[in-house]
Amino acid sequence: MLNPVWLNTFATVAASHSFTDAGRQLRLTQSSVSEHIRRLEEHVGRRLLVRDTHSLSLTADGEAMLVHARMILEAMTHAELQFRSPRLRGRVRLGSSDDVALGPLPSVLAAFRRTHPDVELEITIGMTGRLYEHLDAGSIDLMVGKRRIGDPRGIPLFSGQLEWLGLTGTEVDLEQPLPLILVAEPSVTRAVVLDSLAAVGARWQVVCTSSSYAGCIAAARGGLGLTVRSHFLAGRGLSPPVNRAALPELPQVEFIALGAKHLSRPAETLLQILQNSDLRGEWPGE
Structure with missing residues (x-):
């Protein structure tokens, strides 16, 4: 055995x-x-x-x-x-970035709900940078999202490859600064993208900033420029540029689960389920 x-x-x-x-x-x-x-x-x-x-x-x-x-x-x-545990009751305030919420999170929530039907879930969806602020302020119990640059906290869950996305059929003019559509600060994705471009000496211009990924997708569908998302969440009507091989390479980002210093038993239980779920390693998407 x-x-x-x-x-x-x-x-x-x-x-x-x-x-x-x-x-x-x-x-x-x-x-x-x-x-x-x-x-x-x-x-x-x-x-x-x-x-x-x-x-x-x-x-x-x-x-x-x-x-x-x-x-x-x-x-x-x-x-x-x-x-082995008494029936859990209470509330868990979970923060999730919208890419995780639209990707792998539902299966974990379903598993938690099946095992602990008496626990109320309060879910906050937002930019990962804001979720860190909510967690540190004590307004959520735990969060799942991208690892913040320079922050060692959190349990590694999976990695996601960032990809350039634009209106289908877009060919980027490489003689001009890259037209970027990015989420507003504080954003882990924004910081990773701009740091990656700076590292290779690429030129860029932020043509649109949005408070959500939905806004970035809308702007990209309108042909305003390029946006960036994890590979498992490519937006409908968008695809990598025709000449994507000539664009600066984007890195992978690490997704983590992070809990507050003092967790209730329901919150600690959900954190354990996240840690032991099939998200650990490389989540390829659906």
């Missing part, structure tokens, strides 16, 4: 891409992490990870094992929460 402790260590290593970071999250020594991975590989008789001094990656068998590990750990978490 697969040891759930080994599986949890394996899933954490796969999500963090580091034995050291996994050990820190699990409060284990690096040697203990290595031992768990070794024993899991011996048990299944397959090599699951390829590791050198600079990188760590999953083998094909490792990718298959990660799917099973997440399903097993999530099922165990749900069972433990339902049968």
Whole structure:
């Protein structure tokens, strides 16, 4: 039988891409992490990870094992929460960026609701930068969104590739500054995009600023310029520019779950479900 402790260590290593970071999250020594991975590989008789001094990656068998590990750990978490804990009551104030809310969040909320039907959810949708402010001010209990530049807090969930989007058929004039449609400050996406452009010496002009992604999509559909969204949320009527290969490359962004310093039991439970859900690693979209 697969040891759930080994599986949890394996899933954490796969999500963090580091034995050291996994050990820190699990409060284990690096040697203990290595031992768990070794024993899991011996048990299944397959090599699951390829590791050198600079990188760590999953083998094909490792990718298959990660799917099973997440399903097993999530099922165990749900069972433990339902049968070992008294029935939860109360309210959880959750903040979510709209890209997460329109992407992977519904499945997590459904799982939480099935297990804890007496807990009221109060969901605030907003720019990730604002969610950090709400969390620090104590107006929400936890948040899911992009990791803020320079902020180490939060449990890594998944990574999303940023993409250029414009009106379908758009060909960008590379002799002119890039016409940008971006969300207003404070915005993690805005900061990441502008920092990436500055790093390669690209020229740009912000032609439209919106308080929401919906406004950015509307402006892009109107042909005002280019906007940026995670690859799993490409807007209807928009697509990457025809000459996208000539545009500056955009980075991946990391999505996290972050709780307040003092959480109620319902909020702590939802944070655990997020941490052990199948969002950990690389969420490809639907």
